[in-house]
Amino acid sequence: MGCMRTNALAAAGGASGAAGAAGGAACLLKERLLGCVSLSDGALDWGRAAAVQYVPKTNFALPESVAVSMRGAPLAQGTDYAWDRNTGILSLPPAVGDVEVTVSAALDGTYYSQREYIQSSGTQYIDTGVYGSGNTSAELVFATLNTYPSGWWGVIGACQQDMIKAFLFDVYASGSAKCNVQNGTSVYSDIQYSFTPLTPYKVYINKTKTYINDVLVKTLSSYSYTTPVTMYLFWQNYSVSSSMYRARMRLYSCSIWESSALVRRFVPCVRVSDGAAGLYDEANGVFYGNAGSGAFDCG
């Protein structure tokens, strides 16, 4: 936020007019967006109907419906608010509290066709191109399969060698008993947890804290490090040698942040030109294909 000093401070008021005589009171507009950007400035004038426009990113198409709630209460499309996917204009009722909007655009199928998940069989992996560090956060949704490696297998991670400069989330065998998280050198911990096969689980590693399905399951100490190699999905990238199994799992989504900056936001997809399943990075508009052998399955 840049500093601004003014020579003359004058009347405050709404950017497009204010509600009533009082002037500038506003409500927060909280947006969850995928594959599109908002032209809103993030606030709505109090008590005034408003229109917000959303623009799809390249290769994405706006959805048929969007979700809106006000002050925690869901609103009904067509009744409480109107959505035009052709123009991207969302017409909202007068705001009298926090307004939450979710717009999930999908890959439009021209070059990439969106899928619910991609699935590995133990030979595939994806190089995210992102180095892990003590400031890295990652959120992913994955599911174990009915067949699985006999030891530890990597979901996401990189390291110099075992437990040295390591960012890692991994699962043991079927996942029926434990998983493991690492964040630095000799900063790691097993987590007693049971994953039901074919059931999606959300894992959120927020620097030192690890959540599974929004429940805090482990807090590690902070550690200053950077992985010497970039992080893999479906495996752990080693700069020395690998002793980690490649995953047999389904991946539904994955986002990676460096500090608070989003650097990857992966969407499962199939590349139309060759039918290859992989991940489309919504944040940068880049396709990431299989870096291993074989091919991903998808569903």
Add this chain to the structure above:
Amino acid sequence: MFLQNWESIQTIRLLGGVETASPSVFGGSSRALKGHNGTVTAGSMSWFGAESISSATYYCSAQLCGLKPGGGWTAASGAAELASMSVASGLGPVLAVGGGTEAVTPLDYTLSDITTLAHAGYSYGRPYRDAAGWWRCWVGRTLLNQTGSPVTVTELGIYLPLYCGSTSASVSMAALVYRELLPEPVTLAEGESFGFALRLKFYGKR
């Protein structure tokens, strides 16, 4: 609308409202601080008017269009708590809430502060300048009711941390620079969070 009187340091006198100094105040030789000459109307932003009463080098700093709380300001609520804190230079406004219902006047110097709501987060819109030359932005703050009882908010205000100094003295203070009655009261149930926000616009020279 002030919590503390700048006259206490005998360097800068505030006249009803304050105007921030020129953009080059840090290092510029001319302060050109102006006395208040504007009309403060209900619900409008008060002017900042200040004048130098000494030949020494004085400066003040504040950021109103932007949200840059720091230190204890981050989670403070209420004039008393804010006024007890040390203010460094370059901080931004603190959006506060109250339970008062009196009409807004230029003489307001505090809200009927509600200090029982827990701070949950700040938010802001990036300032931009429109085609007419007005700077526009908004600031917001989410508060959480963990009191065990409903809490009703009727007014919003902005306390601005101001840091003023010279070669020999400095002072920091919190000034209520804006107050507004909500169009309708908001009652936060136990456990409920609510985002309060204010849109602001300023006219400033480049």
